Amino acid sequence: MTHDPTIDPNLRSWVEAANAGGTDFPIQNLPLGCFIVVDGQAARSGVAIGDRVLDLRAARDAGLFDGLRTDVLEALDAESLTPLFATGRTGLAALRRRVSELLASSFAQQGRVADVLVPMAAVRMTMPAEVGDYTDFYASIDHATNVGSMFRPDNPLLPNYKHVPIGYHGRASSLVVSGTAVKRPHGQTSAKPEGPPSWGASARLDYELEVGAFIAGGNALGHAIPLGEAEQHLAGLVLVNDWSARDVQTWEYQPLGPFLAKNFATTLSPWVVTLDALAPFRVPARTREATDPAPLPYLLDAANERAGGFGITLEVWLQTAKMREAGDAPVRLSQGDFTRMYWTMAQMLAHHASNGCNMRPGDLFASGTVSGPTKDSRGCLLELTWRGTEPLALPNGETRTFLADGDEVIMRGWCERPGAVRIGFGECRGVVLPAV
Amino acid sequence: MTHDPTIDPNLRSWVEAANAGGTDFPIQNLPLGCFIVVDGQAARSGVAIGDRVLDLRAARDAGLFDGLRTDVLEALDAESLTPLFATGRTGLAALRRRVSELLASSFAQQGRVADVLVPMAAVRMTMPAEVGDYTDFYASIDHATNVGSMFRPDNPLLPNYKHVPIGYHGRASSLVVSGTAVKRPHGQTSAKPEGPPSWGASARLDYELEVGAFIAGGNALGHAIPLGEAEQHLAGLVLVNDWSARDVQTWEYQPLGPFLAKNFATTLSPWVVTLDALAPFRVPARTREATDPAPLPYLLDAANERAGGFGITLEVWLQTAKMREAGDAPVRLSQGDFTRMYWTMAQMLAHHASNGCNMRPGDLFASGTVSGPTKDSRGCLLELTWRGTEPLALPNGETRTFLADGDEVIMRGWCERPGAVRIGFGECRGVVLPAV
Numbered sequence: 069m070t071h072d073p074t075i076d077p078n079l080r081s082w083v084e085a086a087n088a089g090g091t092d093f094p095i096q097n098l099p100l101g102c103f104i105v106v107d108g109q110a111a112r113s114g115v116a117i118g119d120r121v122l123d124l125r126a127a128r129d130a131g132l133f134d135g136l137r138t139d140v141l142e143a144l145d146a147e148s149l150t151p152l153f154a155t156g157r158t159g160l161a162a163l164r165r166r167v168s169e170l171l172a173s174s175f176a177q178q179g180r181v182a183d184v185l186v187p188m189a190a191v192r193m194t195m196p197a198e199v200g201d202y203t204d205f206y207a208s209i210d211h212a213t214n215v216g217s218m219f220r221p222d223n224p225l226l227p228n229y230k231h232v233p234i235g236y237h238g239r240a241s242s243l244v245v246s247g248t249a250v251k252r253p254h255g256q257t258s259a260k261p262e263g264p265p266s267w268g269a270s271a272r273l274d275y276e277l278e279v280g281a282f283i284a285g286g287n288a289l290g291h292a293i294p295l296g297e298a299e300q301h302l303a304g305l306v307l308v309n310d311w312s313a314r315d316v317q318t319w320e321y322q323p324l325g326p327f328l329a330k331n332f333a334t335t336l337s338p339w340v341v342t343l344d345a346l347a348p349f350r351v352p353a354r355t356r357e358a359t360d361p362a363p364l365p366y367l368l369d370a371a372n373e374r375a376g377g378f379g380i381t382l383e384v385w386l387q388t389a390k391m392r393e394a395g396d397a398p399v400r401l402s403q404g405d406f407t408r409m410y411w412t413m414a415q416m417l418a419h420h421a422s423n424g425c426n427m428r429p430g431d432l433f434a435s436g437t438v439s440g441p442t443k444d445s446r447g448c449l450l451e452l453t454w455r456g457t458e459p460l461a462l463p464n465g466e467t468r469t470f471l472a473d474g475d476e477v478i479m480r481g482w483c484e485r486p487g488a489v490r491i492g493f494g495e496c497r498g499v500v501l502p503a504v
Numbered sequence: 505m506t507h508d509p510t511i512d513p514n515l516r517s518w519v520e521a522a523n524a525g526g527t528d529f530p531i532q533n534l535p536l537g538c539f540i541v542v543d544g545q546a547a548r549s550g551v552a553i554g555d556r557v558l559d560l561r562a563a564r565d566a567g568l569f570d571g572l573r574t575d576v577l578e579a580l581d582a583e584s585l586t587p588l589f590a591t592g593r594t595g596l597a598a599l600r601r602r603v604s605e606l607l608a609s610s611f612a613q614q615g616r617v618a619d620v621l622v623p624m625a626a627v628r629m630t631m632p633a634e635v636g637d638y639t640d641f642y643a644s645i646d647h648a649t650n651v652g653s654m655f656r657p658d659n660p661l662l663p664n665y666k667h668v669p670i671g672y673h674g675r676a677s678s679l680v681v682s683g684t685a686v687k688r689p690h691g692q693t694s695a696k697p698e699g700p701p702s703w704g705a706s707a708r709l710d711y712e713l714e715v716g717a718f719i720a721g722g723n724a725l726g727h728a729i730p731l732g733e734a735e736q737h738l739a740g741l742v743l744v745n746d747w748s749a750r751d752v753q754t755w756e757y758q759p760l761g762p763f764l765a766k767n768f769a770t771t772l773s774p775w776v777v778t779l780d781a782l783a784p785f786r787v788p789a790r791t792r793e794a795t796d797p798a799p800l801p802y803l804l805d806a807a808n809e810r811a812g813g814f815g816i817t818l819e820v821w822l823q824t825a826k827m828r829e830a831g832d833a834p835v836r837l838s839q840g841d842f843t844r845m846y847w848t849m850a851q852m853l854a855h856h857a858s859n860g861c862n863m864r865p866g867d868l869f870a871s872g873t874v875s876g877p878t879k880d881s882r883g884c885l886l887e888l889t890w891r892g893t894e895p896l897a898l899p900n901g902e903t904r905t906f907l908a909d910g911d912e913v914i915m916r917g918w919c920e921r922p923g924a925v926r927i928g929f930g931e932c933r934g935v936v937l938p939a940v
Contacts, residue, residue: 237673325761423689
């Protein structure tokens with residue numbers, strides 16, 4: 069599939085935990101993130117390996133990156149990955165190759181590297197990048213059809229859906245990293261479509277399971293990104309929880325789209341799994357059905373059709389306050405399949421830039437809720453409980469239509485296939501705090 | 505109205521051009537902007553006075569700001585106003601008072617100040633602030649009614665309009681400063697609502713006349729901004745041209761709102777007119793009609809009702825390529841009145857933060873197209889030509905439904921009333937380049 073030695077399935081690390089069966093962070097993964105060890109300390113960038121984090125700045129200062137490009141070395145002074153992303157796919161790949169060499173069983177001077185490893189249990193992860201603009205797409209046709217049939221029963225899937233990778237701008241300021249508690253928002257809601265509204269805490273707080281992509285090198289304003297070049301602009305992927313206040317959304321979203329129903333918080337998993345690490349898990353774009361139109365030429369090329377998808381399995385787990393108190397483990401609410409998206413990440417990006425809109429390093433776009441055709445693959449409670457009409461029964465006797473205060477939502481994602489070493493995204497967690 | 509000496513109508517400047525009748529920049533204005541004198545030089549912040557720009561960093565280095573707060577002084581090292589905005593209304597007011605003293609006729613050491621003045625004709629203005637997030641509202645009920653009646657003739661004004669200050673997130677990366685040429689974007693358009701679409705240069709490129717507000721001090725995520733405190737978070741106002749590709753918008757905007765129809769470029773006027781300068785021109789919020797519902801309590805307070813509006817007159821002018829070649833002056837297309845907005849800027853901000861969404865210094869929100877009830881007060885071509893069905897006849901024999909390549913759109917805005925000195929916003933300009 070490729071001759072990149074960093075994804076050789078036979079590669080093993082001298083960090084023992086990286087070789088354990090179910091780890092998210094074998095030496096074939098090497099995701100990037102930002103962390104702090106001591107509160108108040110500036111964040112620094114790192115690479116996850118088994119149960120350790122490689123401190124990239126410390127590694128550089130120890131001379132372990134000597135010979136790498138100057139822009140890559142300087143980017144390690146930043147408190148976010150944005151400057152590193154700005155070095156582009158080639159900068160990221162060069163760093164990755166060196167880190168892989170340092171962590172491989174064959175590396176001779178393991179002690180020098182061990183000195184710049186930090187136990188993962190001792191770090192607090194911070195936002196991976198300084199995000200300029202955040203965009204959210206709507207690329208799961210199963211999600212769009214389900215939601216459309218609730219809000220517009222006569223017209224579930226709009227005529228533009230199979231032509232336009234529908235997206236909208238989200239709020240960058242309220243992006244938070246996994247582990248940040250999320251306060252239930254207040255907002256206007258209305259029992260009747262014609263109003264009048266009332267004001268109060270959202271009673272229909274939901275999560276949305278999504279996959280996000282960070283921009284590596286950007287494009288100049290006025291210059292589109294052709295589909296064939298789109299992936300050269302992608303640094304890597306994360307899990308995204310696009311928290312949504314459904315009652316607020318229903319009342320506010322016409323005619324200009326979701327706003328306060330979404331912008332109170334969006335949670336990201338802290339580890340950015342690079343496109344290089346994902347190379348063994350590329351799959352064809354979703355197969356179009358006979359009745360589906362061909363995409364317009366700017367959204368169509370053979371490479372994207374052949375391998376534009378990502379074979380990622382996604383899960384949502386829930387732990388309620390009562391479960392936590394009783395010592396009960398979280399329960400799985402759904403399992404999704406990222407290969408079923410109607411549009412690929414490359415198509416979303418090419419579309420986004422097709423009018424000349426400029427992307428900057430560290431910009432983020434997300435896929436939209438990842439849902440499948442079966443009930444257990446629906447990526448939000450709106451769909452799982454069919455707008456609250458079919459409550460979920462939890463093993464401890466509790467039920468849920470939407471999220472309750474104290475509920476913690478945990479998202480997980482991983483890739484596996486025969487002949488490749490499984491890699492994972494870690495977790496995207498957030499607990500719901502009561503409104504005040 | 506206030507005891508702020510900087511808006512005393514009797515105040516005059518020793519910079520003669522600042523005392524001329526129609527100037528936008530008398531000593532009562534003192535708007536903030538960023539500029540460069542020599543290409544390649546880092547931008548620095550300045551204050552407009554008549555036909556001059558006061559170089560704020562040079563003034564500080566010359567000791568003219570001695571005694572001002574440290575955070576204000578340090579903010580003048582930045583290449584944007586964002587750090588200065590972060591000093592809040594009090595920081596901005598302290599700087600303003602000192603600048604007013606330095607430029608007043610009564611100031612003794614005028615030579616020291618003259619040394620740090622630059623001719624306005626010699627500078628190039630740059631983006632005033634580094635904008636984290638950009639939000640666009642829809643606060644003109646005349647605009648919403650006109651546009652609604654074109655897109656939804658049976659349902660022009662949606663039931664939420666008089667309750668919710670409707671807004672949506674825009675793109676921060678493609679904000680540009682006045683004078684930046686704007687390339688006609690490509691996009692998907694469809695003659696029929698059901699498709700199929702085709703791909704090409706937008707044939708319905710439009711401008712939108714808006715007023716934008718920059719955030720001064722922000723709020724923490726999860727903490728709302730009460731209406732009564734909203735203006736303490738506003739640094740000042742600018743003119744905004746929210747360029748729009750109407751044919752792209754029509755096809756893409758359902759169900760999640762405008763996206764590529766807007767994010768190819770948004771132009772800002774370079775001078776930020778502060779709230780302190782606008783104090784003499786405050787007017788009551790729009791009077792509700794008997795049939796209008798009262799806003800929910802979080803959007804209602806007496807101070808906002810009494811003086812939440814801004815008495816700004818706004819104009820759109822057009823100069824086509826043919827006019828420019830013939831030496832013909834621009835023609836005025838419309839004149840708008842910012843007092844007619846259904847929601848005030850304070851209401852928009854209080855609503856935006858009502859769910860805990862966090863604002864950061866330098867964030868920008870715009871009002872939405874400013875239109876009035878009469879044809880000559882419509883703030884975009886979509887309305888002026890009623891979706892292209894009533895072409896505009898220009899004095900030189902040309903006609904327009906939407907913008908042609910080479911057209912330059914020029915927006916102007918100013919405040920005047922008896923007993924106060926007129927202040928203006930300068931210009932917000934942009935010429936349309938052909939698609940490539």
